[in-house]
Amino acid sequence: MSRKNYIRLLHGGLLASAAMWAPSALAESLAADAEPGFADNEIVVTARKVPERAIDAPLSVTVISADTIKASGARSTFDLVATAPNAAISGGIAGSLQGQLAIRGISTLVRNIGLESGSSLFIDGVYAGRPENLELELLDVKQVEIIRGPQGTEYGKNTIAGVIAIQTREPSDEPFVDWQVGAGNYDQYSARATLNGGLGENLSASVSGGYIRHDGYYRHLSGGKDAETANLFSWRGALKFEPAANAKLVLRTDGLRDRSVPGFFQARELMGFPAVFPSSRPHRINNNRPNHLSRDGYGFSLTGSLSLDAVNLTSITAYRHSSYDALMDDDQEQVDFVSADRWGDKSHLFSQELRADGSIGDLKYLAGVYYFEQTVQTERALALGATLGIPGNPAILTDGKVKTRSKAIFGRLDYSPVDRLTLSAGLRYTHESKRAAFVQTDATGIFTFLGFPNLQYRARSGKSDLSPTLSISYRVAPDANLYLRYARGFKSGAFNVDLASRTDGLAAGPEHADSIEAGIKSELIARRLWLNLAAFHVIYDNLQISQVLGGGISLSNAGKARAQGIEAEMTFAPVDALRLHASAGLLDADYKRFSNCGVPLSQGGGSTDCSGNRLVLAPSFTAHAAVEFTQPIGSDNLFARVDVDHRSAVYFEPTNADRFRGRGRTLLDIRAGYRRETWEIVAWAKNLTDKTYETYMDDRSAIGVLRTTAYGAPRTYGVTVAGRF
Numbered sequence: 059m060s061r062k063n064y065i066r067l068l069h070g071g072l073l074a075s076a077a078m079w080a081p082s083a084l085a086e087s088l089a090a091d092a093e094p095g096f097a098d099n100e101i102v103v104t105a106r107k108v109p110e111r112a113i114d115a116p117l118s119v120t121v122i123s124a125d126t127i128k129a130s131g132a133r134s135t136f137d138l139v140a141t142a143p144n145a146a147i148s149g150g151i152a153g154s155l156q157g158q159l160a161i162r163g164i165s166t167l168v169r170n171i172g173l174e175s176g177s178s179l180f181i182d183g184v185y186a187g188r189p190e191n192l193e194l195e196l197l198d199v200k201q202v203e204i205i206r207g208p209q210g211t212e213y214g215k216n217t218i219a220g221v222i223a224i225q226t227r228e229p230s231d232e233p234f235v236d237w238q239v240g241a242g243n244y245d246q247y248s249a250r251a252t253l254n255g256g257l258g259e260n261l262s263a264s265v266s267g268g269y270i271r272h273d274g275y276y277r278h279l280s281g282g283k284d285a286e287t288a289n290l291f292s293w294r295g296a297l298k299f300e301p302a303a304n305a306k307l308v309l310r311t312d313g314l315r316d317r318s319v320p321g322f323f324q325a326r327e328l329m330g331f332p333a334v335f336p337s338s339r340p341h342r343i344n345n346n347r348p349n350h351l352s353r354d355g356y357g358f359s360l361t362g363s364l365s366l367d368a369v370n371l372t373s374i375t376a377y378r379h380s381s382y383d384a385l386m387d388d389d390q391e392q393v394d395f396v397s398a399d400r401w402g403d404k405s406h407l408f409s410q411e412l413r414a415d416g417s418i419g420d421l422k423y424l425a426g427v428y429y430f431e432q433t434v435q436t437e438r439a440l441a442l443g444a445t446l447g448i449p450g451n452p453a454i455l456t457d458g459k460v461k462t463r464s465k466a467i468f469g470r471l472d473y474s475p476v477d478r479l480t481l482s483a484g485l486r487y488t489h490e491s492k493r494a495a496f497v498q499t500d501a502t503g504i505f506t507f508l509g510f511p512n513l514q515y516r517a518r519s520g521k522s523d524l525s526p527t528l529s530i531s532y533r534v535a536p537d538a539n540l541y542l543r544y545a546r547g548f549k550s551g552a553f554n555v556d557l558a559s560r561t562d563g564l565a566a567g568p569e570h571a572d573s574i575e576a577g578i579k580s581e582l583i584a585r586r587l588w589l590n591l592a593a594f595h596v597i598y599d600n601l602q603i604s605q606v607l608g609g610g611i612s613l614s615n616a617g618k619a620r621a622q623g624i625e626a627e628m629t630f631a632p633v634d635a636l637r638l639h640a641s642a643g644l645l646d647a648d649y650k651r652f653s654n655c656g657v658p659l660s661q662g663g664g665s666t667d668c669s670g671n672r673l674v675l676a677p678s679f680t681a682h683a684a685v686e687f688t689q690p691i692g693s694d695n696l697f698a699r700v701d702v703d704h705r706s707a708v709y710f711e712p713t714n715a716d717r718f719r720g721r722g723r724t725l726l727d728i729r730a731g732y733r734r735e736t737w738e739i740v741a742w743a744k745n746l747t748d749k750t751y752e753t754y755m756d757d758r759s760a761i762g763v764l765r766t767t768a769y770g771a772p773r774t775y776g777v778t779v780a781g782r783f
């Protein structure tokens with residue numbers, strides 16, 4: 059879509075919204091009929107590190123409450139991202155291990171420990187770390203905020219595209235137990251519970267646990283283990299000490315234990331096989347060697363807060379650990395192109411944030427310091443099989459380690475020189491250093507012949523950065539704001555600490571993004587209608603590109619990339635029994651300068667100029683809609699919800715080859731149930747029309763796999779019973 063058309067669409071949205079702010083008979087009628095207290099339900103966000111009304115925050119943020127999470131049946135972060143415009147999580151090479159989070163067209167293939175994602179997950183203000191921590195069970199969650207655009211000032215490193223911020227519920231003195239059990243097809247069984255209550259004067263605690271298991275979505279054709287099963291246990295706990303009304307300490311912990319059998323992907327095209335063979339059909343595998351995953355993670359954080367007359371002080375101290383071991387049959391067939399592919403990562407991170415916020419007259423301020431340290435280790439062994447005609451199962455081994463240290467100081471001032479007008483300026487100074495060590499060993503020389511050289515290197519980098527944010531907002535009505543925002547973000551340099559297929563693709567320089575965004579945020583008709591519109595334009599310099607080229611990883615920088623678009627979000631509750639949610643995003647995202655673009659081996663190999671091509675995982679149109687309906691029956695209720703999610707086609711690699719193009723898809727989910735005061739029963743179905751759609755593709759021609767394809771989950775359905783006492 060041309061820039062002129064974007065401007066026209068935005069102009070039309072501005073006029074429509076301005077018309078809605080004008081007093082009308084309809085608005086006055088609905089306001090008169092509103093239930094007492096409904097208009098008092100403020101939507102509050104902490105996207106800028108301090109609590110504020112959502113319509114007052116001059117940035118794009120989707121807010122998902124605990125009630126919405128429950129109503130939609132969402133279990134993990136993967137279920138939530140699609141509700142925001144221009145946001146998605148693709149399956150990645152290994153699903154929950156390496157899922158690719160894309161916001162406004164920017165995503166990163168992060169199977170390499172020397173590279174970080176441009177979108178980050180934060181849990182109660184703590185950076186979650188590596189991508190194996192991206193898929194989390196939503197236990198005892200209060201609210202989720204999906205913040206789009208560079209967040210360099212408030213969040214710093216690795217938030218160049220956006221942030222997912224999860225806030226869990228603090229313990230309280232109120233004693234209660236929330237519980238839920240369910241069953242469904244694929245022999246699915248699930249259970250979760252939260253226990254909360256006081257432990258004595260000024261002390262309260264909560265503990266939550268959840269378990270889910272189901273059989274595999276990928277059917278094995280020879281009687282072996284079906285793949286893409288679930289066997290996941292998660293927990294969360296919190297202890298709150300509140301010695302005074304203005305002071306509190308909250309100690310939190312969370313973790314998971316995952317022993318699922320992953321599907322990873324299917325071998326859609328194999329060397330020597332016909333174009334169509336039984337296991338090339340969607341959700342079919344025929345591997346003769348096992349797929350395996352052992353994933354573990356846990357974390358601790360201590361948050362202290364003290365509110366004085368002129369200042370609020372906050373301290374967040376955190377430690378997180380994650381590790382996994384995975385085993386995969388790359389050919390997924392009864393052949394041995396690869397006899398072994400085993401890899402695993404282990405990460406440790408520590409972070410400390412101190413900040414102060416408050417107000418002096420019409421001036422509001424935020425100031426803070428941040429320290430971060432992360433160490434990640436990786437090992438991999440890949441062995442060729444007898445089907446390739448090479449005796450002895452020759453293997454290539456890799457061993458790597460990356461240590462990152464980041465220090466930052468940041469601040470922001472918000473000033474209202476006149477009524478209704480607010481000016482904001484923020485700045486973050488960051489110094490980040492990385493040290494990498496990597497060894498790739500091919501004892502036989504076979505892999506060297508195939509393009510995987512022997513390597514041994516140590517490297518380090520250091521980068522200082524200034525990330526400013528400037529915004530101006532104007533309150534055109536008590537519950538309506540216009541804003542204009544400029545923001546800059548950065549991501550430090552990266553190293554290739556993975557299977558390397560090129561000696562010239564071992565490092566990538568730092569990347570930067572400059573974003574301009576204009577928007578309207580409003581709460582209308584006695585807070586029965588929430589409407590947000592935004593238009594954005596982002597330029598990325600030296601966008602980091604990670605590619606699978608024939609089986610190995612290559613790392614490079616695209617000279618320049620651009621993403622621009624329009625986003626709209628609406629919630630409308632015309633009556634208490636009915637609520638409508640909708641979001642939509644238009645996106646134009648491409649590489650403006652990318653002359654050293656790697657070409658998959660199945661497409662001829664080498665390199666080409668990808669300038670003008672669409673960015674990876676950047677759909678031109680995204681939309682989500684949900685309808686919730688409640689019908690009282692005496693003191694009980696019947697309720698139902700329908701969700702529709704649409705994504706247009708995407709490319710999985712930057713040359714935009716048709717064979718690596720994922721089709722557009724529309725998914726339909728439904729839920730319906732009966733609710734009494736202390737319990738409810740719900741029947742549900744996800745992907746009701748059983749739509750088949752791709753979530754990932756790549757090329758591994760060097761090991762006989764010409765194209766891999768991963769698919770989203772098929773139709774699932776079941777019944778859930780939940781309650782509280």
